[in-house]
Amino acid sequence: MDNHFFSVSNTGELAEFENKTLPSPFTQVAGLDQNTLEEVQGFKLRNRDWLEILPDDVLELPHIDSVRLHPESTCGNDDRVLVNTQNQPYRYICSLIITANNGGKYIGTGFFISERCIITSGHCVFVKDAGGWVRSVQVIPGRDGGNAPFGSQVSTNFRSMEDFVNNENSDFDHGAIILPDNTLxxxxxxxxxxxxxxxxxxxxxxxxxxxxxxxTQWFNAGAPTNVTDYKIEYMIDTEGGQSGSPVYTNSPARSVVGVHGYGGCPNKAVRVRDYFFQRWAEWSRL
Structure with a gap:
């Protein structure tokens, strides 16, 4: 199997089962929804046992895309809408506080695909111009301004693709944050x-x-303008910090088809394709 499609780790070590088999033939992996909260506009549930108040300094952090040449773009009028992060699927989407290898701190986005696996852009876990693999990422699902309604966890366990880490190939710009347990x-x-x-x-x-x-978390939608082997292009409004956001469909089921990461109008996502099923399944087992 071509090593372009291989997984790499920030520790240099892989689980015994990683990179051992060919991509699976599956074209869909089901999600899981155990949320029963009604989607009532303006209602926000609070659980004081979970709620964290975030320190003021995280409210002033630059976005991870500020260290790259092509951050995301607003295409024409800004049509993004503020969401209630208590509702599905927005509670599955996470604000990331990234501490780079050089000590710089940045914000990004990720999303759950299993109990402990958060998918994001590769450049949220490996930042070449900031020293390579990041030191740590604080994962805050459903973040609401200075509040972490579901709490947060810090991870130091990351994965990305060999061709992205070694060659900065944007076609392979996705990665994973592995949480320490199932708390979140x-x-x-x-x-x-x-x-x-x-x-x-x-x-x-x-x-x-x-x-x-x-x-704060913001939503937008639209049709793709072009689909290639490795990218999906669209005029959906985004801005820096949204790297790692899920690009998903609602029909026939809610399902991620890309990982947002690039601007330029059209903006772009790395497209979920055959080898993703193998890599993401492996990362979900870690």
Whole structure:
């Protein structure tokens, strides 16, 4: 199997089962939703046993895309909408506080695909211009400004793709944050499924942009403008900080088809395709 498709780790060590088999033939992996909260506009549930008040300094952090040449873009009028992060699937989407290898701190976005696996952009866990593999990432599901309604966890266990880490190949720019246990999943109650995009349907994305009030999550949607072997292009509004956001469809089921990460109008996501099913399944087992 071509090592372009191989997984690499920030520790240099892999589990025995990683990179051992060919991509699976599956075209869809189901998500899980255990959330029963009604989606009532303006209602926000609070559980004081979980709630963390975030320190003021995290409200002023730059976005991870500020160290790259092509951050995400607003295409024409800004049509993004603020979401209630208590509701599904927004509670499965996480604000990331990234501490780079050089000590710099940045914001990004990620999302659950299993109890302990958060998918994000590769450049949220490996930042070449900031020293390579990041030191740590604080994962805050459903962040709401200065509040972490489901709490947070810090991880130092990361994965990405060999061709991205070694060659900065944007076609392979996705990665994983492995949480230490199931604490956050038990609170948010679900995760996204994923599938290969087969038709031109409406795409949805939601994440944590750096141009909006700090720590707030914003949604936008639209049709793809172009689909290639490795990328999905669209005029959906995004901004820096939304790297790692899920690009997902709602029909026939809620399913991630891409990992948002690039701007330029059209903006772009790395497309979920055959080898993703193998890598993401492996990362979900770690």
């Amino acid at each position: 999943f038990n609170r948010v109650g679900g995760y996204f499924g994923y599938s290969e995009l087969k038709s031109s349907v409406i795409l949805n994305t939601s994440g944590y942009p750096g141009d909006k009030p700090a720590g």
